[in-house]
Amino acid sequence: MKLEEALEIVALTDSGMVRAHNEDSVAFDAACGLVVLADGMGGYNAGEVASGIAVSVMTAEIAPRLKKASPIEREGETGEELAVSLLIRSIQKANASIYQAATNEAQYAGMGTTIVSALFYDNRVVVGHVGDSRLYRLRGETLEAITRDHSLLQEQIDCGMISVENARHSQNKNLVTRAVGIDAELTPEIHLHDAAVGDIYLFCSDGLNDMVEDDDIQSILYAMQGNLKLAAQQLIQTANDNGGKDNVSVILVKVCREFAQPRSRLKKLLNWFKK
């Protein structure tokens, strides 16, 4: 099963009702199952530059590699599957590129970006994220955030200082504790999940989840799951109707069919001999 036939992907980004610039960047490559969303930060247009670098570096690192190699191939040194190590390395590469640009050019000093990215392969999805851009999953009727923000507020929630309900009123919403391009080294958070037919994955920048409550996101995704493009438009429209204070980006991925990675018998046999 070809990946682009198994996955339906729609990406939309909007500058919102207040901001003059759109500092978010989105990209996807259905053929290799890659999805990237980045929310840039920094003065002037540096935010756009940072998120733009993140998205282009990741696409350029991953897509050509997966055309030649299988994502389930184990890497020699780490023993990780190629999809996992490729995702980690490409985020780190993006980090290095942004950090270098920010160090070399004065107007980009201090720029950075969040990243939420994923590779769909072999009926699974590996998710890598940094910062407060999120990945939600709608499975059946249940919407669940499957990334945990790297933000001061999330840390306060985790240590019980503030309840989830109170968190909506916090004035510390905009502080991220990890970002891409700020330090020379970066550890992205990586998780592997099973993907099931019918799942809908929502990648979004905080411009969506700050303006639209999770319950409303759920009802839009559930009601409009048969029309992904309309669902994406509806999410952005709702964020803007509620004030649209920030750039809003969404990428929706629907798993339409199974997408197990074909394993050739010959390869299996060769692997068996290698052992």
Next chain:
Amino acid sequence: MTAKLILSLDGALIQDYALEKERMTIGRKADNDIVINNLAVSGQHAAIVTILNDSFMEDLDSTNGVVVNGMPVKKHFLQNNDVIEIGKYKLKYLNDHVSQTSAAEFEKTMIMRAPLAQVAAQGGKSGDTGYFQSPSVIEPERTAASEVASEAAPQAASFAPPVTPPPVRAAIQVLNGPNAGKELELVKGLTTLGKPGVQVAVLTRRPQGFFITHVEGKSHPYVNGELLGSHPCQLKDHDLIELAGVKMEFFFKS
């Protein structure tokens, strides 16, 4: 910018205190930051913990307890204009951070440095500066902060307050079939007609009014006898909707 507490007794202002420290204590004893010399007040009665722009009130196992906005509480996340009562004394919490900073600046995502050092430390690197409770490490931005602020300033003028949905109420009533006479008020932002995966149209409530949109399925809805295309259609009072043979009337409720 800093939040403050205004101490009063029977409506008479006594003093105001800026919440400049991370932790400020309230009590009868002289070593408290806010001293209330009254027998109803415990030696150490309560504490206010402030982290950046948020403050929390905590009862320090006082004898007579703490009341916030009329409710006895042990711990409370303070919001602008909250009133803390300790005995007969009142402390009003003021935090007008939102109105004093420009909206654009307030919403800008910023990076906190300290926990980044922690992340690096997790990777086997030295140079951990510790947890972000120490005030010296919670500087949210580096030099870019001033740039962000100056860039944000001109945008502030164009900032529109959040649009509140109209207080208008509307409903649909089924006109035929087994559910004839049934009324459904459109209270949610989005109301689904039909079954997801098969046949769906949605009614959405927006600041401009109510809209009907075809989502999926073979039969598109009709509005006043006209077939609805792929674009949403704004509904007017007493519009007639027909979806898969079911007729419904849309109307505004007074």
